[in-house]
Amino acid sequence: MQEVLPGVFxxxxxxxxxxxxxxxxWLEDTGVLIDPLLPTPEGLEWFAxxxxxxxxxxxSNRHHYREADxxxxxxxxxxxxxxxxxxxxxxxxxxLGFDIGDPLPGGAVAQEIGxxxxxxxxxxxxxxxxxxxxxxxxxxxxxxxxxxxxFVPDSLMDDPPAxxxxxxxxCACLLEELxxxxxxxxxxxxxxxxxxxxxxxxxxxxxxxxxxx
Numbered sequence: 001m002q003e004v005l006p007g008v009f010x011x012x013x014x015x016x017x018x019x020x021x022x023x024x025x026w027l028e029d030t031g032v033l034i035d036p037l038l039p040t041p042e043g044l045e046w047f048a049x050x051x052x053x054x055x056x057x058x059x060s061n062r063h064h065y066r067e068a069d070x071x072x073x074x075x076x077x078x079x080x081x082x083x084x085x086x087x088x089x090x091x092x093x094x095x096l097g098f099d100i101g102d103p104l105p106g107g108a109v110a111q112e113i114g115x116x117x118x119x120x121x122x123x124x125x126x127x128x129x130x131x132x133x134x135x136x137x138x139x140x141x142x143x144x145x146x147x148x149x150x151f152v153p154d155s156l157m158d159d160p161p162a163x164x165x166x167x168x169x170x171c172a173c174l175l176e177e178l179x180x181x182x183x184x185x186x187x188x189x190x191x192x193x194x195x196x197x198x199x200x201x202x203x204x205x206x207x208x209x210x211x212x213x
Contacts, residue, residue: 007029010023010184023190044070111131151210
């Protein structure tokens with residue numbers, strides 16, 4: 001568990017289904033979790049001891065529900081997912097839908113990515129000068145190291161050429177329309193200080209694959 005920006009905590013945990021390390025985030029000043037798995041060894045008790053316990057969970061896409069149910073059961077918080085992904089939650093999960101452009105808990109604003117799946121969403125955190133990215137952009141290289149930003153392998157895309165064109169266009173729009181310095185990735189560690197420049201470099205390069213499988 002590391003405070004990577006004032007009031008923004010990052011941790012990694014092994015995803016129980018895909019068996020790779022993934023990133024989760026906690027916005028301390030607003031009690032908001034993003035794409036949470038339980039941190040080890042801290043567990044739920046770490047959050048129970050905070051001045052403000054979890055009040056909401058933001059999902060950057062429907063696949064990132066992860067262990068949100070554990071937090072919802074303990075703290076009574078609701079998760080929020082792009083409305084186009086709500087079909088994933090058919091067993092009474094406490095998930096509400098949002099639309100692109102909606103203001104969300106924690107001061108986040110939903111921004112469109114799509115391309116890799118309809119509900120893949122960027123979460124802009126203006127007060128943190130940060131942008132959360134789901135599966136559209138990942139960081140390559142050994143997990144904890146500073147690998148390049150890129151796209152997932154072609155094998156994880158339904159139509160790789162079209163998906164990459166869509167991702168490049170979406171990233172270009174984010175760079176044009178939003179003010180941010182940091183990029184908080186769901187797959188790969190956060191890029192603090194030069195996240196905008198790193199995303200610009202990816203777009204200028206015409207895209208690339210971030211890691212091999």
